[in-house]
Amino acid sequence: MxxxxxxxxxFDAFGEVAKALGNGRRAxxxxxxxxxxxxxxxxxxxxxxxxxxxSFHLRALANAGLVTTRRDGTRIYYRLASTRVSDLWAxxxxxxxxxxxxxxxxxxxxxxxxxxxxQIGRAELAERIAAGDVVVVDVRPAAEHAAGHIAxxxxxxxxxLAAKVKDLPAGVEVVAYCRGPYCVFADDAVRLLLxxxxxxxxxxxxxxxxxxxxxxxxxxxS
Amino acid sequence: MxxxxxxxxxFDAFGEVAKALGNGRRAxxxxxxxxxxxxxxxxxxxxxxxxxxxSFHLRALANAGLVTTRRDGTRIYYRLASTRVSDLWAxxxxxxxxxxxxxxxxxxxxxxxxxxxxQIGRAELAERIAAGDVVVVDVRPAAEHAAGHIAxxxxxxxxxLAAKVKDLPAGVEVVAYCRGPYCVFADDAVRLLLxxxxxxxxxxxxxxxxxxxxxxxxxxxS
DNA sequence: TCACTCCTCAAGTACTATCTTGAATATAGA
DNA sequence: TCTATATTCAAGATAGTACTTGAGGAGTGA
Numbered sequence: 001m002x003x004x005x006x007x008x009x010x011f012d013a014f015g016e017v018a019k020a021l022g023n024g025r026r027a028x029x030x031x032x033x034x035x036x037x038x039x040x041x042x043x044x045x046x047x048x049x050x051x052x053x054x055s056f057h058l059r060a061l062a063n064a065g066l067v068t069t070r071r072d073g074t075r076i077y078y079r080l081a082s083t084r085v086s087d088l089w090a091x092x093x094x095x096x097x098x099x100x101x102x103x104x105x106x107x108x109x110x111x112x113x114x115x116x117x118x119q120i121g122r123a124e125l126a127e128r129i130a131a132g133d134v135v136v137v138d139v140r141p142a143a144e145h146a147a148g149h150i151a152x153x154x155x156x157x158x159x160x161l162a163a164k165v166k167d168l169p170a171g172v173e174v175v176a177y178c179r180g181p182y183c184v185f186a187d188d189a190v191r192l193l194l195x196x197x198x199x200x201x202x203x204x205x206x207x208x209x210x211x212x213x214x215x216x217x218x219x220x221x222s
Numbered sequence: 223m224x225x226x227x228x229x230x231x232x233f234d235a236f237g238e239v240a241k242a243l244g245n246g247r248r249a250x251x252x253x254x255x256x257x258x259x260x261x262x263x264x265x266x267x268x269x270x271x272x273x274x275x276x277s278f279h280l281r282a283l284a285n286a287g288l289v290t291t292r293r294d295g296t297r298i299y300y301r302l303a304s305t306r307v308s309d310l311w312a313x314x315x316x317x318x319x320x321x322x323x324x325x326x327x328x329x330x331x332x333x334x335x336x337x338x339x340x341q342i343g344r345a346e347l348a349e350r351i352a353a354g355d356v357v358v359v360d361v362r363p364a365a366e367h368a369a370g371h372i373a374x375x376x377x378x379x380x381x382x383l384a385a386k387v388k389d390l391p392a393g394v395e396v397v398a399y400c401r402g403p404y405c406v407f408a409d410d411a412v413r414l415l416l417x418x419x420x421x422x423x424x425x426x427x428x429x430x431x432x433x434x435x436x437x438x439x440x441x442x443x444s
Numbered sequence: 445t446c447a448c449t450c451c452t453c454a455a456g457t458a459c460t461a462t463c464t465t466g467a468a469t470a471t472a473g474a
Numbered sequence: 475t476c477t478a479t480a481t482t483c484a485a486g487a488t489a490g491t492a493c494t495t496g497a498g499g500a501g502t503g504a
Contacts, residue, residue: 003332003406004270010328010404011253012246017318022241023462024234031233040481048226053463055482060461065321074471074480081321084313091306091313096239099287099303106232110225182232184225245492262451275493277452282491296450296501 020064021092025049026057029078033067034086034208035140035179036147037079086208093182107182117190119204120175126215128175135168137161137176139189140207149207150177151216158185165196173199180206242286243314247271248279251300255289256308256430257362257401258369259301308430315403329404339412341426342397348437350397357390359383359398361411362429371429372399373438380407387418395421402428 021027028047032038038046044054058078061067066085070077080086096103108114120128128134129152136153138145145155156164158178168174174193178185186202193200203210211217243249250269254260260268266276280300283289288307292299302308318325330336342350350356351374358375360367367377378386380400390396396415400407408424415422425432433439 006328006332007250008246008270010325010332011249013322013324013328014249014314014318015244015246017322018240018249018314019244019461022237022244024230024237025462027233027236027240028229048230050464051481052465052483056462059482065323066317071471074478076481081317084317084320088310088313088317091310092236092240095288095303095306095310096236098306100235100239101287102235103232106228106235110228110232247492263449272494273451274453274495278492281452293501296448298451 017064017066020061020066021089023057023060025053026061027089027092029054029057029061030066030080030085030089031179031182033078033080034089035144037070037077038143039075039077041075042143043078083212086212090209090212093180111182111184111187114187117187118201120201121204122210122213122215125175125203128173129216133172135172135174137168137174137189138178138207139176139185140178140183144179144207146220148211148217148219150210151218153177153218158188161189161192165193165198168198173201175201175203177203177210178206180208239286239288242283242288243311245279245282247275248283249311249314251276251279251283252288252302252307252311253401253404255300255302256311257366259292259299260365261297261299263297264365265300305434308434312431312434333404333406333409336409339409340423342423343426344432344435344437347397347425350395351438355394357394357396359390359396359411360400360429361398361407362400362405366401366429368442370433370439370441372432373440375399375440380410383411383414387415387420390420395423397423397425399425399432400428402430 021030025047029043032043032046040051040055040058043058044051047054047057049057058067062069062078066081067078068081070079097107125134125136129136129150136150138149138153138155139158139161140155141157142155145153145157149155176186176189176193178189181204183206186206190200190202207217243252247269251265254265254268262273262277262280265280266273269276269279271279280289284291284300288303289300290303292301319329347356347358351358351372358372360371360375360377361380361383362377363379364377367375371377398408398411398415400411403426405428408428412422412424429439
């Protein structure tokens, strides 16, 4: 077998991995799975497609080695194969944000205007948590908080926040976080809190980035 | 327009960027362009396809924002849009190497058995260059050396190395480097040098990684 | 302006991807 | 063992991708 043919096969294999990410629904699945493991039924709800189609896409991700599975009773849980996959997903978003013409327009259409929302960086938040003068709220679905969250963060899924604002201590700044830079939950949370007269900012990115930066995290006792 | 629809479009855009890398020939093009800019005719030779097909793939990469162009006379030079793209390509290779079943087998088939070839890390090589007790040889094509190389490296393309071994100073270790971890030139160079009784190692990766690590580089005077 | 070079575009063919629907499989609990 | 639940598989319509060949543009230099 010639070198050309073997080289082509090697680079085809790299291409297969990229191709697995080369579909919007699979990209959404990776974004959700970066929060922690989930079963097929939950994931089909996240991407708004049938269970059969979701299963099909998950199989494509598994064949490329991006995700692995675990069975628990009748349910099958999918998770990212490693934090490397999360790194790859972050690198892809960075390139797209920097060089793809339409990302800015689409991000504004999806997330709304962020120029009025103040953000806080990871390092600063870590200091503020250590100093104890901030309340950190995880506004992702409860399952994602259970799978892993910023140490000390309180879980208030975005759809329950309006009812629970009153439970948050007064006079303390609130920092909301969610899945990452293209997740709308924390933006919605900060807008709601500001309307209620609270001081609030969003973490500039989300839980996966915090985790990859090796900052303190916690997991629900199993 | 519903949130679902806008979110789908946003993630479709991420998918488009990944899809651009989702082809072996385009992956090869990115790997070559990580060395520096090249024109279409050269690139078609690198991937072993017609100029028309190469142009087609380059257009796909440009549409995704991964590469940009510059005209010089009748020639059009393509280059990576930024070092972010090089980061993305490295992240993709890492994931593929860690999780894709066939990469190991294909890499061995293409590169040969590397277990007998000693490698040297970037940090150690930088120290040795500073100490001046090593000869660094760039075995990539001359055009890539001209576009940028490790500071102090001497250009000896792999196909000229056999004739030029005698010009290398005796009694000094030789370090060969090329395009990256999946490039065969440096392996071939080290094997040839060892057969000629020289002490030789390969740099563990290649020029793009050296550049991204912000270690000293040089460019040919224009 | 003309011929030349380099590159892109268009048309055509074979192959691959995405989604839907309905059936098949695997486990849990009665 | 039987039924219910969760997931995967198979078939099929539609659309998109990858490559080839040949024509079309854009710049260079006589």
